[in-house]
Amino acid sequence: MHNDIQEVLISEEEIQNKIRELGAELSKRYEGRNPLVICVLKGAFIFMADLVKTITVPLELDFMAVSSYGDSTKSSGVVKIIKDLDQSVEGRDVLIVEDIIDSGLTLSHLIELLKNRNASSVTVVTLFDKPARRTVNLEADFTGFTLPDAFVVGYGLDYSERYRNLPFIGILKPEIYTN
Numbered sequence: 001m002h003n004d005i006q007e008v009l010i011s012e013e014e015i016q017n018k019i020r021e022l023g024a025e026l027s028k029r030y031e032g033r034n035p036l037v038i039c040v041l042k043g044a045f046i047f048m049a050d051l052v053k054t055i056t057v058p059l060e061l062d063f064m065a066v067s068s069y070g071d072s073t074k075s076s077g078v079v080k081i082i083k084d085l086d087q088s089v090e091g092r093d094v095l096i097v098e099d100i101i102d103s104g105l106t107l108s109h110l111i112e113l114l115k116n117r118n119a120s121s122v123t124v125v126t127l128f129d130k131p132a133r134r135t136v137n138l139e140a141d142f143t144g145f146t147l148p149d150a151f152v153v154g155y156g157l158d159y160s161e162r163y164r165n166l167p168f169i170g171i172l173k174p175e176i177y178t179n
């Protein structure tokens, strides 16, 4: 698997250090509150697990599975809800945990949905951001790393469902892509 990687962009240690910083900021942001933390599956599952361990306020978790990339390196433009939340967001301080914002389509869709369901606040934390690729105007409230315009894998992010278990973020060798 590591043989398929052309370049490591962000190491495991850099990622873990950044998550501790984000956790400290979020603990301040939610002091005295009880946020509902929503993991956007599948990509954000590792980030969510590492992040919540660094947040010191009481919180609740829920999971939503959405997909727009399928087996491709490009967004289909259609955000499919594969699994909805178990819990109501009405009147809740919602924190959306994303692994990456690329075109911004997934998040803009989710934010709209949660606001329509009457969340009292919607805040976004993303570990990675690719602002150069945005097709909708959107920014996270908390961002870990800004990435160059390249398709990346690892730390939850896949290419065709593979490479999610790499502990770092890297770029694949071009011969791995079939499209």
Ligand SMILES: O=P(O)(O)OC[C@H]1O[C@H](OP(=O)(O)OP(=O)(O)O)[C@H](O)[C@@H]1O
Binding pocket: 040, 041, 042, 043, 044, 066, 067, 068, 069, 070, 075, 098, 099, 100, 101, 102, 103, 104, 105, 106, 107, 158
């Ligand atoms: O800003 P965007 O262009 O919408 O891209 C970001 C989204 O795309 C990826 O999910 P994907 O659809 O690949 O599903 P997955 O998390 O199950 O891999 C990623 O995990 C984000 O949720």
Ligand SMILES: [Mg+2]
Binding pocket: 043, 069, 070, 157, 158
């Ligand atoms: Mg994906």
